[in-house]
Structures are given as C-alpha cells and as structure tokens.
Amino acid sequence: MHSEFDLITRFLTPASPQAGAGVSLGVGDDCTLLSPTPGQRLAVSVDTSVVDVHFPAGAPAEAIGHRALAVSLSDLAAMGAHSRWCLMSLTLPTADDTDWLEDFARGFHALCDATGTALVGGDTTQGELAIGVTVMGEVSPALSLTRDGARPGDLLAVTGALGGGAGGLALWQQGERDLGHPLLARYLLPQPRLAAGEALAGLATAAIDISDGLLADLKHLLASSGVGAELEAASLPLAEGLVEALGETRARDAALSGGDDYELLVSLPAEHLDEARKRLAASDLALSIIGHISASPGITGIAEAVRGGWQHFSGQADDGVTP
Numbered sequence: 001m002h003s004e005f006d007l008i009t010r011f012l013t014p015a016s017p018q019a020g021a022g023v024s025l026g027v028g029d030d031c032t033l034l035s036p037t038p039g040q041r042l043a044v045s046v047d048t049s050v051v052d053v054h055f056p057a058g059a060p061a062e063a064i065g066h067r068a069l070a071v072s073l074s075d076l077a078a079m080g081a082h083s084r085w086c087l088m089s090l091t092l093p094t095a096d097d098t099d100w101l102e103d104f105a106r107g108f109h110a111l112c113d114a115t116g117t118a119l120v121g122g123d124t125t126q127g128e129l130a131i132g133v134t135v136m137g138e139v140s141p142a143l144s145l146t147r148d149g150a151r152p153g154d155l156l157a158v159t160g161a162l163g164g165g166a167g168g169l170a171l172w173q174q175g176e177r178d179l180g181h182p183l184l185a186r187y188l189l190p191q192p193r194l195a196a197g198e199a200l201a202g203l204a205t206a207a208i209d210i211s212d213g214l215l216a217d218l219k220h221l222l223a224s225s226g227v228g229a230e231l232e233a234a235s236l237p238l239a240e241g242l243v244e245a246l247g248e249t250r251a252r253d254a255a256l257s258g259g260d261d262y263e264l265l266v267s268l269p270a271e272h273l274d275e276a277r278k279r280l281a282a283s284d285l286a287l288s289i290i291g292h293i294s295a296s297p298g299i300t301g302i303a304e305a306v307r308g309g310w311q312h313f314s315g316q317a318d319d320g321v322t323p
C-alpha cells in the first residue's frame with residue numbers, strides 16, 4: 001500500500017492555484033491554517049458517504065468523488081453560505097487501484113473548481129470505501145439562512161425539481177448505467193444549490209436542503225420554526241422523465257418522500273417572490289411555490305404527508321452527522 005503521504009499529495013492536494021485564497025498554511029503540516037474573511041461567520045458541516053449505503057459500489061469513481069463533495073456542499077447552500085474550503089477523510093479498501101483513485105479525484109476536484117472550494121487537507125485509511133467531507137463556507141451574520149425563521153403566511157417554495165434522486169436510484173437498480181440519463185445524473189451527480197442559497201439569503205425566512213425527502217425535511221423546518229404547512233400536491237415540480245420512468249403514483253411519492261434531491265426548500269414572504277425568482281433566473285433555476293406556512297402545527301393538503309421520509313440505499317435510516 002502507498003504511504004498515506006503519497007496518497008494525500010497525489011490525489012488530495014488542491015489542483016487549482018486560486019484555491020490557495022485564504023489558506024495561510026496548506027497541506028504538509030499538522031494542521032492547515034485558514035484566514036476567514038473578517039466579519040464573516042464560518043459555516044461548517046460534515047457528511048460521510050459509505051459504499052452501498054449512500055451510493056452503489058458499481059457507481060463510476062468520478063461520480064462518487066463528485067457526489068461525496070456535493071452532498072456536503074448542499075448543507076452550505078442551505079445556510080446561504082459561500083463555499084471556501086473542504087477536508088476529506090478517505091477510507092479505501094486498497095490504495096493500489098490508481099485508475100479508480102484518479103477518476104475519483106477528477107470528479108472531486110472538478111466540483112471543487114466549479115464551486116470555488118479549496119481542498120485544504122485530508123486523511124486516508126484502509127477499510128470499506130467511505131468518504132467523509134467537511135466543508136467550510138462564509139456567510140454574513142445578517143444573511144445566514146436558518147431553519148427557524150418561517151412565519152405563518154410565508155410561501156413555501158422549492159428550487160429545481162423533485163423526485164430525481166429516488167427516480168435515478170430506481171433506474172440504477174433496474175440496470176440503467178448511462179449517466180447522460182437525466183434521472184441517473186440527478187442521483188449520482190447532484191448539483192449543490194450554492195448560488196441559489198446565496199441568492200435567497202436576505203429574502204427567505206428559513207431554508208433547508210432536501211436530502212432526506214421533501215416531507216421529512218419540511219418537518220425539520222416546521223419543527224424548528226414552530227409552525228405548520230399547507231401543501232398543494234398538484235404544485236410539486238417533478239423531475240424531467242420521472243413520470244415516464246416510475247408512473248404517476250410512484251413519481252408523486254418520489255417527489256414527496258424520495259431522498260437525495262439536494263434542492264433547497266425555503267419559506268419566504270409573498271412580497272419577496274418576484275425578486276427571488278429574478279435572482280434564481282441567473283442560474284437558470286426555477287422556484288416553485290408548493291404551499292404556504294400556517295400557524296397550526298402539522299402538514300395538511302397531502303394525504304401521503306403522514307408517511308415518513310426516505311430511507312437510504314440499504315434501507316437503513318441515516319440520522320447523519322450534520323445537524
């Protein structure tokens with residue numbers, strides 16, 4: 001097996017020169033020293049992706065690298081934070097499969113570059129394939145999006161489309177392997193809504209990313225805010241190709257309770273809707289109204305709302321490390 005140092009320097013060091021911004025001391029010492037922008041708050045979150053729990057063993061290595069970072073970045077997006085740095089803890093069955101490692105690193109670094117995120121440290125160990133990614137972003141104290149600000153009368157809105165993660169997983173289990181398929185791409189190559197999160201900061205009253213399913217994550221937001229919601233079932237934006245792949249009933253179920261969508265669910269006052277849509281149009285992203293916040297607790301408007309959220313790939317519940 002290669003030494004840990006070899007692995008870190010070969011595959012885990014920052015690829016792009018601008019990635020050094022804010023890094024006072026990079027990989028190679030006991031710690032990395034970072035210099036956050038004065039006056040900004042540091043938003044920090046960690047997620048671990050385990051083979052056959054969060055992604056299938058046969059997924060392309062490049063997609064596994066992309067996805068491990070994307071799911072962590074999604075939490076920064078949900079806070080309205082601007083992504084700056086990340087750390088990776090990589091557990092590998094063997095360090096000898098350099099082709100796999102190169103593909104994995106390419107997927108990871110490409111998303112780092114696309115989001116302005118610098119990989120500033122890592123750790124490798126031997127074991128069942130698992131990738132832990134800690135992300136750090138910056139957010140202005142006045143603009144951070146939290147889960148507790150939803151107020152009765154606010155609109156409930158989601159970015160993009162729903163059900164694609166669950167639809168892609170279903171297709172994968174049926175043997176579909178073409179990542180050009182829009183649903184499979186939604187499942188294996190999710191796009192963290194960082195630009196949308198920053199755009200909605202100051203307009204939305206509360207936000208959460210939809211990683212466990214719309215209903216499950218809506219419940220988290222409602223509980224934090226001490227409010228309820230009335231959903232409009234007919235307004236759920238379904239992912240492209242979802243009805244064709246799953247049929248109408250399963251498509252609606254995937255949109256409500258499927259996981260791994262990584263869209264943002266926000267509450268916002270009606271008077272902010274036009275401005276929010278204008279800002280999101282810059283990233284070519286739709287903002288769909290799916291209901292509104294009510295004073296009385298609970299979720300009404302959808303019979304299926306009583307059902308629980310998504311259980312991950314193996315069927316095992318995942319409470320996650322991220323708050």
Ligand SMILES: [Mg+2]
Nearest residue numbers: 075078209211
């Ligand atoms: Mg989250």
